[in-house]
Amino acid sequence: MNLWNRLMCYCRRRSPWLFHMNSGSCNGCDIELVASLSPRYDAEQLGVRLEGSPRHADILCITGPVTHNSVQAIQTVYGQVCGPKAVVAIGSCPATTNVFIDSRTIDGPLNRHIPVDVFVPGCPPRPDAIVLGIAKAAEILANRAAKKLPVEPVCIPGTECAAGCAAKAAASEVQL
Amino acid sequence: MNILTMLWKNLWGGSRTMLFPARPKVSKGYRGLVRFDPALCTGCAICKFRCTARAIEFRAGKGEFTWSYDPGQCTFCGRCVEGCKTHALSQDSECPPVYLTIGELKNSYTVARKPPAPKPAAAAPPTAAGPTADSATGGAQ
Amino acid sequence: MNLTAALARLLIFPGLLFAVPAAWFFLWVERKAVALMQGRIGPPFMQPFYDFIKLLGKSTPPRSGVAGLLMKVWPLIAVSAAAGAVGLLPVLPSSGGFQGDLILLLALLELPSMCIIAAGFSSRSIFGEIGSAREAVLSVAYNVVFLLAIISIAASQHTFRLEALAQMPVSPVHWLGVLMRCLGVLAILVCLPAKLHINPFSLPNAEQEIYSGPMTEYAGPELAMWELSHGLEWVAATGLAATLVAPVVAILVAPHLIVWWLAALLFVALSFGVVLLLSVVAAATARLAIDTTVRFYWQCTLIFAVLAISSALFMRLRS
Numbered sequence: 131m132n133l134w135n136r137l138m139c140y141c142r143r144r145s146p147w148l149f150h151m152n153s154g155s156c157n158g159c160d161i162e163l164v165a166s167l168s169p170r171y172d173a174e175q176l177g178v179r180l181e182g183s184p185r186h187a188d189i190l191c192i193t194g195p196v197t198h199n200s201v202q203a204i205q206t207v208y209g210q211v212c213g214p215k216a217v218v219a220i221g222s223c224p225a226t227t228n229v230f231i232d233s234r235t236i237d238g239p240l241n242r243h244i245p246v247d248v249f250v251p252g253c254p255p256r257p258d259a260i261v262l263g264i265a266k267a268a269e270i271l272a273n274r275a276a277k278k279l280p281v282e283p284v285c286i287p288g289t290e291c292a293a294g295c296a297a298k299a300a301a302s303e304v305q306l
Numbered sequence: 307m308n309i310l311t312m313l314w315k316n317l318w319g320g321s322r323t324m325l326f327p328a329r330p331k332v333s334k335g336y337r338g339l340v341r342f343d344p345a346l347c348t349g350c351a352i353c354k355f356r357c358t359a360r361a362i363e364f365r366a367g368k369g370e371f372t373w374s375y376d377p378g379q380c381t382f383c384g385r386c387v388e389g390c391k392t393h394a395l396s397q398d399s400e401c402p403p404v405y406l407t408i409g410e411l412k413n414s415y416t417v418a419r420k421p422p423a424p425k426p427a428a429a430a431p432p433t434a435a436g437p438t439a440d441s442a443t444g445g446a447q
Numbered sequence: 448m449n450l451t452a453a454l455a456r457l458l459i460f461p462g463l464l465f466a467v468p469a470a471w472f473f474l475w476v477e478r479k480a481v482a483l484m485q486g487r488i489g490p491p492f493m494q495p496f497y498d499f500i501k502l503l504g505k506s507t508p509p510r511s512g513v514a515g516l517l518m519k520v521w522p523l524i525a526v527s528a529a530a531g532a533v534g535l536l537p538v539l540p541s542s543g544g545f546q547g548d549l550i551l552l553l554a555l556l557e558l559p560s561m562c563i564i565a566a567g568f569s570s571r572s573i574f575g576e577i578g579s580a581r582e583a584v585l586s587v588a589y590n591v592v593f594l595l596a597i598i599s600i601a602a603s604q605h606t607f608r609l610e611a612l613a614q615m616p617v618s619p620v621h622w623l624g625v626l627m628r629c630l631g632v633l634a635i636l637v638c639l640p641a642k643l644h645i646n647p648f649s650l651p652n653a654e655q656e657i658y659s660g661p662m663t664e665y666a667g668p669e670l671a672m673w674e675l676s677h678g679l680e681w682v683a684a685t686g687l688a689a690t691l692v693a694p695v696v697a698i699l700v701a702p703h704l705i706v707w708w709l710a711a712l713l714f715v716a717l718s719f720g721v722v723l724l725l726s727v728v729a730a731a732t733a734r735l736a737i738d739t740t741v742r743f744y745w746q747c748t749l750i751f752a753v754l755a756i757s758s759a760l761f762m763r764l765r766s
Contacts, residue, residue, distance in 0.1 A: 170324060171324060172482075175326055179498075185664060229359045229381050250404050251377055258324070259329075266404055316486040321482075
């Protein structure tokens with residue numbers, strides 16, 4: 131079924147549906163993400179749709195340094211995103227916790243909890259950079275699903291993520 | 307009725323969208339990536355002290371120092387640029403690129419220390435104290 | 448209609464084979480028109496097709512028990528009902544129908560909404576329950592006006608057959624009947640945004656165009672089926688409006704020149720026009736709350752529907 135796989139890869143690149151989650155951000159990156167759907171930058175020309183439910187989405191966009199209160203929520207939502215998925219960390223907070231380094235309430239960069247595919251740096255990143263990051267994530271998603279990359283995103287070696295990742299993802303598959 | 311005239315004008319006025327992957331020009335004062343000029347740096351490490359996000363790392367060695375900057379950690383506030391006395395740091399309006407692994411964008415520079423500039427008009431008596439003071443400050447850095 | 452003709456109408460024309468591309472086309476037209484009116488570019492032409500194929504390739508969360516089985520069944524019922532509704536549309540004149548197929552069309556058009564309500568409750572998530580409750584209230588609100596308008600049109604024509612409603616008696620032109628028809632179609636057009644869940648009555652969709660209230664727990668191929676049923680609902684509802692408007696347009700333009708392919712073209716053009724009109728309404732308005740919606744349908748619009756049906760009955764009693 132090579133034709134079906136190629137068609138699926140083609141369609142996955144052209145239809146990235148987002149779910150946006152805020153893990154303690156100052157809202158600057160959230161505003162720029164919503165601005166990327168405004169007429170000037172129009173992410174919808176790539177087929178992007180902002181969805182209301184994580185079960186509908188392919189790409190999880192996360193902003194904010196990960197606070198203690200939001201770790202459980204992020205892992206649950208990551209488990210709820212179905213099928214081939216990708217994660218985009220928007221802003222420099224999820225990548226490196228930026229100015230909140232050494233804070234007592236921050237629980238480290240995002241890839242300690244879930245595997246991240248694309249980092250969009252900036253404080254806040256420009257909306258066109260966010261659209262570029264989403265397009266890159268859609269491409270990674272399509273390639274991964276076409277079996278060119280491992281099925282689940284590769285965990286960063288040497289972090290807690292690699293050890294507990296599979297267990298946490300399975301445990302947070304909340305059923306009915 | 308106002309909204310209908312607005313919709314009509316939008317329909318016939320053309321869209322304002324930038325076609326992907328075109329990116330708009332940034333304005334002149336936009337605070338983007340920090341640029342480092344090794345020729346002008348004296349290794350005072352004020353930028354590391356002033357950096358709010360610890361994006362600048364400074365490691366002192368004998369006769370040389372390593373200065374590194376991670377745009378992924380940077381918050382683009384510009385304090386380092388303001389604090390640099392020799393204007394070795396400048397901020398241009400380029401946005402940092404999208405990356406896939408942490409630490410991918412970090413740049414390190416190893417700069418050899420320059421010998422201190424000779425003090426002018428130091429010919430007379432305090433010459434005995436002068437060189438020792440200089441060597442003391444040079445060694446402590 | 449015999450069995451083969453009925454199957455051909457259900458599966459080929461204007462059934463699934465033509466209705467599914469038409470559904471994708473209408474979904475794209477709505478998104479593109481709303482985007483252009485907002486000053487954006489909007490999605491490329493094949494976007495609903497890409498969304499559908501992509502959704503087919505996603506995994507679904509494992510579900511257990513009767514509720515899980517029911518969740519798989521509701522989208523299939525919705526798609527079959529909507530496809531059946533499209534299959535009943537008289538796109539070509541004299542394509543065969545039966546007495547009362549208007550009532551069957553209305554029932555089949557109502558089934559997807561019922562399936563959404565049931566799906567929201569069987570998903571056992573709080574968002575699903577709230578969305579389904581809102582959808583149920585919305586359905587009760589607009590259906591009163593919708594059904595009264597349909598009944599007034601059918602009563603003034605003395606028939607419940609879609610084909611007969613698609614052709615008005617040409618000569619002599621019964622101007623009162625034309626007026627009745629126009630009023631009824633206006634009432635139906637006011638109810639269509641609620642039926643299709645677009646602004647200003649997009650209440651059951653908790654956030655965006657696709658249902659996210661009752662649909663919160665759906666993913667993958669089931670979601671693809673819901674999207675498809677939404678598109679088929681668009682085709683069926685706009686087709687119904689086009690069927691009822693077509694004779695008025697034909698009378699005004701040139702009643703004697705209508706051949707079969709021109710009638711089909713008129714039907715398609717009128718459907719397209721209704722889609723554009725609904726897109727303008729969707730772009731121009733914001734979402735109304737449930738009490739405002741119910742007040743709108745039961746206070747403002749009901750009076751016109753009551754007028755329509757009373758004048759239809761009056762005409763019928765006179766003749």
